[in-house]
Structures are given as structure tokens and as C-alpha cells.
Amino acid sequence: MSDDVLRIEDLTIALRVEGRDHPAVEGVNLTIGRGEVVGLVGESGCGKSLTALSVAGLLTAPMHVSNGRILIEGQDVARLSNRSLRSLRGDRIAMIFQEPMTALNPLMTIGDQIGEMFVLHRGLGARAARKAAIAALDRVQVPGAARRVDDYPHQLSGGMRQRVMIAIALACDPALLIADEPTTALDVTIQAEIIDLILELCREQGTAVLMISHDLGLVARICNRVAVMYAGHLIEEQAAERIFLSPHHPYTRGLVGALPRLGRRLTEGQAALTEIPGTVPAILDYGAGCRFAPRCTRVMAHCAAATPETTQLPQGGRIRCFLHD
Amino acid sequence: MALVLLRRLLQAVVTVAVVITLVFLIFSVIPGDYVSSLMAEKRSLDPAVAERIAAELHLNDPVPLRLGQYLVGILHGDLGLSFATQQPVTEMLGGRIWASFKLACAAMACAIVTGLPLGYIAAARQNRWIDGLAMVFAVSGLSVPGFWFGLLLMYVFSLQLGWLPTFGYGQGGIEHLILPALTLGIAPMALLARTTRAAVLETKTADFIRTARSKGMSEGRLVRKHLARNAFMLILTMIGLQFGSMMGGSVVIESLFAWPGVGSLLIQSVGLRDIPVVQGCILVIVLFFLIVNTLVDVAYLLIDPRIRYK
């Protein structure tokens, strides 16, 4: 058995429209080792959330996995029975979502919602589950956990709700936590707190993290490795410290260029931040050729004709671009 | 919480007062009263006698005075005397309220036990043939005239098969209740099926359902613990509205099945222009609607924490 917590091989996720499949995510390969923190970056609509949902088995029609394999701790998810898949979900892989305001059941106390994890995966009774829920709330630093356990979601602030979500996700010490933009909907002042909490708890219990974000700066700061997606393709993957220093793909360069950086001096006439012109194509408009070509500053004649293959970079990492063939 | 309820009660009282006044005015201001309808019926009625009857019934008193007296009477539980029979209206209504209530409950039960599952199945199999069939069934249920549906049921189950009595109240047994209840329940059933389908579809795509699924629970537990209660929140209002309007909505069905309820009394009295009785019936109908909907509000207070803690 490999030591990889997650192994995605040649994953294709398709949108089914009127009986025809349109790939929304295509040929994605990604591996996450035990305890590793990996970032998945891209603009909205690039397929990063779809990839995450497919790993957790949460894709809903008309989206479905049409090709490739997802292995969790060496087990092929597609070959598992519904029952073993369910016991994997929540117990070995957990997920945190973007919207803490709507991600919790409004009619259930947060204690019940956390305790449910222990009932499902640890076979605890109601009383023991409640105790465990209080401990879990304590762990995510909710003040007065013993009192708050009987609160309903609407009584909590957004930050507190996200803490509850973290408590639910990490209740059973999963091997992999997928965090899908966990702080995007939160107040700026508490974003760092929540990120730090996630990282700290995961480090403690050796949980690997797949951090999904549109914020390259955040991801590069906290992750070991960063993968960049564009229009359903994984276009570059490098160690986090390198991607800032030497982004290879023109798109990644664009992302890095669009980041504000401390200490960067502005010279007269130079724009403070560069931006990437144009917008991401829609799934149904994906054609042949590199999907970034229409927006690329270094586009070449054959870019529009064929899709580049993924190649290894000499210093480690992978890239999908003709410039590096 | 108590404040919300108090406000609702106050609204209800105002509504009742307005309805009573409105109905009273309709009957008083527009020409044509009990005595003139008597005269139209019996041509030989002596104008002097008519005048005396009108005086006895206080029909010549000024409208505001009569309205005032009527409202004061209601506060004492007195709805006046029937013009036609000189019986107290409260007495005439007494037994009929029970009959109508029984019918409304039975009809609502029919509507719930068929409408909810139908709507749920349709939502679970969205856009499949069974969904289409259920929704065709529902829109048909909304479009079928109740009294005609009742006639068909009567023809099949009473006249052809002979299983059930055609009409009447009998000794109050269940066999007399079945056909009117089915007839009265068909429209609310259809409406409930549609509401349930919409509610389940809306809840199914909610974020917290995705969260629940990510926890790794069985579909059964997901439906029981997370979907059903949240979807029911969206349906309860509709149940209340349907049940509340049943006391009045049953007038046609009651008269078709000769059911001795408030509705058939209303129709009889309308024919006779027996205004105190008409007003009594409408009062009962409105009160029932308001009581049911207040109870629904209370139910929301009890089961929805979002309202409970406000």
C-alpha cells in the first residue's frame, strides 16, 4: 500500500447535456502524501471545486466522473460498495465548504451536528456523542463549548460557524481534509485565524490538506505544493516556495503578477499590478488547443491547434505548456 | 416570542371584527331584506303584517345601532335569533360545527396521506416519468370541480358498487364520511403534492444537505434527520391554509352530500336571507381559519429554532 493519502489519476469530470458529455475537468493527475498540505488554485469555474467534490464523492447530476481513478489510501473509490464508501466519507476524508451560513442544518443544534459524526463513525450513543461534541468544540476554540453545544447555527457568527464546520470535519481524525475556499465568505479579520486553526489541528493529527482557493498568495504561504488549474486542465504544479520565484506557465506568471507584494517598488509609468486580460471560457466552449491561448501573452501559432501534454520540469514539478516541451 | 403571538392574536381579532361588519353592512345597506323576500314568496302577505314582522326583527332600527347591538351580543356569546325559526343561532350552529369539523379533518387526513408521499416521490424521481405522472395527477386534482368529482364517486361507489351510502350523515358512522372526505380532499391533496415536490427539491440542493452527505451517512438517515424536517417547514404553512379554509370551502360539497354542517346551513340561510344565521356561519368559518393559522404560527414557534430565539 502506498503512502499516498490521495491519488488522482487522469481524472475527467463531464457535464452531461442532452445525453452528451462535455468534459469540465480533463486529465487531472494529483497526489497528496500523508500530512502534506497541497494547494489547488484557479479562477472560479476552472474546475477546482468539481475536482474536490469528486474526491469526496459529492458530485451531483449532471456532473459525473467519466474517466480516471480516484484512490484514497490506496483504495479505488469507484470499486467500493456504497456502504464502504460511506464509511470512508467523513471518517477518512472530510470536507469544509465555502459558505458557513448555509452549510449547517438550521434545525439541528451544533452539538447534534458534530455528535452525528461520532454516532456514524464511532458508534457512540447520544450521551457520549454529546460529550465528544463538546470536546470537539473546545478543540476548535469555541469559547464556552459546554454552553454553546446546544446552540443553533443562526445564533453563531460566520466565524464561529466555520469553526463548527471544522469541528465536524476533523471529528474523526480524517487522513485528508478538503477545504474548499474555507475563508472566502468570512470577514477579512478572522480569515487568518480560521486558516491557522485548520493548519494547526491538521498538523497535530497528521491530516493531509487539500486547500482550494483562488488566492495564490495564501496558498503559496501555507502549502507544501501548489497546483494551478485553468479551464479544467491542471496546467502547472510546483513546490510552493518555487512557484513564486519561478512561475513557468504564462497563466501562473499572470497570477503571480497580479499579486500585491510588500516591498515592491513602483517605478514611474509602470502599473502597480498587472492583470490577465479576458475571461475563462465556458465549459461548452472548450475547443481544441491550449485553453489559455486566447489570453496568453506568449501565444504561438500551434497553441490554438493542439493541446500541450504535461511535462516534467527539470527542477521538479510539472507543466502543461508548449513553451516547455 | 409571546409578543409575536400577541400581535397575531390582535390581527385576528381585527380581522374578525372587519368581516362581521362588512357582512353586516352588505346585508343592511343593499336593498332587499328578509321581509321583502317573504313578501316575494307569499304574495298575500299583508303590508301591515310585514311592517310588524320588520319591527319585531328590529329591521327598522338604524344600521349602526343594530351593528353595535350585534357586536355586543357576540362578546356575550349571543349570535341572535334566526329570522326564520326564532331559534338561537348558536344552538343551530352547535352540532353542525362538529359535523363540519369532522369532515374537514377527514378530508385533510386524506390530502396529507396521499399528497405528501406523491410530492416526495415526484421530487425524488425528478424529471422521470413518475414525476411527470404525479404532476399531471396533481394539476388535474386542482382542476376538477369538487362537486362533479363527488357525483362520480357517488355513481361508482354508491350506485354501481353499492359499497357506501350516497349521501346524508347517518348515525355519524365512518361509511357516510368517506365519499365527502375524498371529494373535499382532492384539491388540497393536489396542492400539497405540488408544494411538497417544490419543498423537497429546494431542500435537496441546500448546502447543509451536501454537508450531511459529506459526513458519510446513509440516504435513509439523510432523509430522516436532515431533509424531511427542513422540507416540512416549507409545507406546514400550506397545510394550515388549506385546513383553515376547509370549513368554508366545503359549502358546495356539504350541500351535494346533504352533510349537516355549517356550509349547508349557510346555503339554506342564504336562500332565506336569514341574516343572523348567515352571519353566524361566516363567523364560524372565519374563526376556524384564524384559529388554525394561529396554531400553525405556534407550531412554527415550537419547531423552528430560528423563530423561537428571536
Place this chain on the structure above:
Amino acid sequence: MLKLLARPNLATGGAIVLIAILVAVFAPLIAPHDPITDANLMFAETAPDADFLMGTDEQGRDIFSRIVYGARIALTIGLLVELMNTIIGVALGVSAGYFGGWWDEFVQGLTNVMLAVPTIVFALALMAVLGPGILSLLIALGMTDWAYSCRISRAQVLTMKSRPFVQAARTMGYGPVHIMARELLPNIAGPLVVVATMGIGSAIMAEASLSFLGLGVVPPAPSWGSMLARAREQLIVAPWVAVFPGLAIFFTVLGFNLLGDGLRDLLDPQGRSKR
């Protein structure tokens, strides 16, 4: 045409309504007998045959012909009643939403009253005063079922009135009447059309119910409801008397309901607004 097939509600509903309208317009050409004067006791309660497609009633009148002419009554009353209700509802709802304040409170209170009393009960009370007849029906039904259009237009106006185009009209110095009629009304028309379409169905149903009770259209005029009034007594000997007029009501109301559903799907494909 293909697009219509993809919307079965709209297509079926539209087709039924169209047929009903055509039948009403061309009634004299379609009906083989006169609906009122062709009474012949010799043929009383004849079962359906080649001459009397749907049989005859207790006076020997052709039920098919009466149903064909009945479409005129049903549609006329349905359309006029719903027109009245819509005008009342929209006038109250739009002005309540636009002006707010005590007028809004008053309108909402009135709406609550109308909702607390089932339409049929209110209409019954009015019919009792006005006496039976088509004019009374129009008044009784046309003034009692406006609560939905009122609520919807009020809600729509509330979301609409802070939009830039309304503000712009105000700064240009237009008065409230102009803004309500010219700026707001066209923008809330969609949902109102849906409500009104279904409202025609309910109006036809209400007319049939009142006529069935003997408090609506006066016989011998061929109203579908009054044709059913004496059907219960003849159910054993002449079930066709009960069956066909009811089918006519059912399909016509179904047509308007389907059309309303279809229009709503057309205006709001995601199904966000529900009634």
C-alpha cells in the same frame, strides 16, 4: 413548433384554451340543436347516440349543444371576473407597495380579511343580496378574489421601486400615477399574467359551483354548473347528465391551469418563484 413540444404544459394548456375559445365563438355552427328551445319531452333522458352525442337531459334538450353554448357563458364570466379581480388587485397592490404607510397597512389588512373568508363564501353572501343572474355573478366573483394579484403586485413593486429607472422617472418630475402605470406596471406584468391565467380557471370553477347551488346563472341558460344541479337525482337513470358538463368544466379549468404553469416556467425557468 418544436420549442412548444419541449414545453408540454404550455402546449397542452394553450391548445385546450384555444379549443374552448373556438367552440364558444363558433357555437352556432357546432351545436346541432338549440340549447334552450329544442326541448322535447319525447326524447327526455335519451342515452348518447348519433343524434344526441352526449344524450339529453330531463327536458329532452341536447346536452352536447348545451355544453357548446355553455362555453360562451363560462369563458365570458371567467374572463370578465378575472379582469375585474386583476384590476382591483393590481390597483390596490401597486399603490400599497408604492406609497407604503397607512395605506399599505390598510390594504394588507383588507387582503388578510379576503384571505380569511373563502371566495365562495363571500360570493355566496353577495349573491344572496344581489339575487341570481349573470350580472350579480360578475359583481360577486369579480370583487372577491383579488387577494393574490394584490399580494404579488405589492411584493413586486416593493422590490422594483428602488431600482434606478424608477428613481430616474421621479427625478424627471413624473407624478406617482405616471410612475405606477408606465414604469412599474409593465415590469411586473409577467407574474401577474400567470396569476390571472390561473385566476380565469378559478373563476370558471366558482361560477360553476354557484350555478350548481342554484345561486348563479339562471336556468334555462346553459351554464355547465347549473346543468349539474339536478344531476344527483338522475344519477341512476341518466348518468350522462352528470358526466359531460363536468368534463367540460374540468378540461377548461385544466387548460387555464396548464397554461398558467407553462407561462410561469417560461418566465422563470429556474422555478425560483413559487406560488
